[in-house]
Amino acid sequence: MGKKLLxxxxxxxxxxxxxxxxxxxxxxxxxxxxxxxxxxxxxxxATGCCEETVYMTDPKFAxxxxxxxxxxxxxxxxxxxxxxxxxxxxxxxxxxILSGIEDKDLxxxxxxxxxxxxxxxxxxxxxxxxxxxxxxxxxxxxxYRQNRWSFRDVMDAPLILPAENEQTAMIDRAWERLSxxxxxxxxxxxxxxxxxxxxxxxxxxxADDIDxxxxx
Numbered sequence: 317m318g319k320k321l322l323x324x325x326x327x328x329x330x331x332x333x334x335x336x337x338x339x340x341x342x343x344x345x346x347x348x349x350x351x352x353x354x355x356x357x358x359x360x361x362a363t364g365c366c367e368e369t370v371y372m373t374d375p376k377f378a379x380x381x382x383x384x385x386x387x388x389x390x391x392x393x394x395x396x397x398x399x400x401x402x403x404x405x406x407x408x409x410x411x412x413i414l415s416g417i418e419d420k421d422l423x424x425x426x427x428x429x430x431x432x433x434x435x436x437x438x439x440x441x442x443x444x445x446x447x448x449x450x451x452x453x454x455x456x457x458x459x460y461r462q463n464r465w466s467f468r469d470v471m472d473a474p475l476i477l478p479a480e481n482e483q484t485a486m487i488d489r490a491w492e493r494l495s496x497x498x499x500x501x502x503x504x505x506x507x508x509x510x511x512x513x514x515x516x517x518x519x520x521x522x523a524d525d526i527d528x529x530x531x532x
Contacts, residue, residue: 319400320425321478322487326382327430328475329491333504338446344470345442351377351431351468352446353509370514371447371458373468375426377509379418380518384500385490387525392493394486397529404526416519417526434469442470446506 327350334349335341351374356367389396402417427433447455459467478484494500502508503518510516522529 318478319419319421321476322396322399322483323382323422323425324475325477325484326385326487326491327378328477329487330378330381330504331475333495333501337501337505340445342442342445343474344472345445347430347475348373348442348468348470349446349506350381350504351375352506353377354447354506355510355514356512357514371467372510372514373431374509374516375431375468376418376423377516377518378426378430379422380416380516380522381503382422383417383522383529384503384518385487385494387522387529388494389486389490390529392489394489396483396486396490399483402530404530414519414523415526416523417530430471431468432471433467440469443467 327347330350331343331346334346338346338349340346340349353370353372353374355370355372357370383402386397386400386402400419400422402419405416405418407414407416443455444450444452450458499521503521508517511520
């Protein structure tokens, strides 16, 4: 079975949770919600401190959630990871070296197909569903001030799902366990994805289990 179809199966389950958390039915908005993050960044000035609310769309966050699921599956005897090709990466981040993994095909799929970068995407209706307290003008102002975070479009087509089989059953079993984990479900909330330093909580959860997933 194609890895993209399996990943779509996972994303569909994540979207169902987003529907419950946010109370919205728009399919593109719920897909966006999986990678949409809202958090506060502190700023220190000579006269004191303040906080800025940051809105970020981070496609790789969806893959980090999926890696958590693959790790859970493997810990319970389901080697879902065999269907993918995860390879290591390293990143220099604010004075520290971070190590992670990715399937480059999934990275490209997220970056080019599911969530392509489009300059005017912030003005589209599905963004308004996630930030209902702002006007179009305010959203535009936020976008131009924070465009370093790269707002994304969402593909205008339903997710193509695979027929159920052994691998989708592995996802089902892992999802059933994780759906009872409040910490994991919080990763699907808009404010539970990134720390005040902009570091992914999903990454922090899977980072210590990389060697186990890769059989090292």
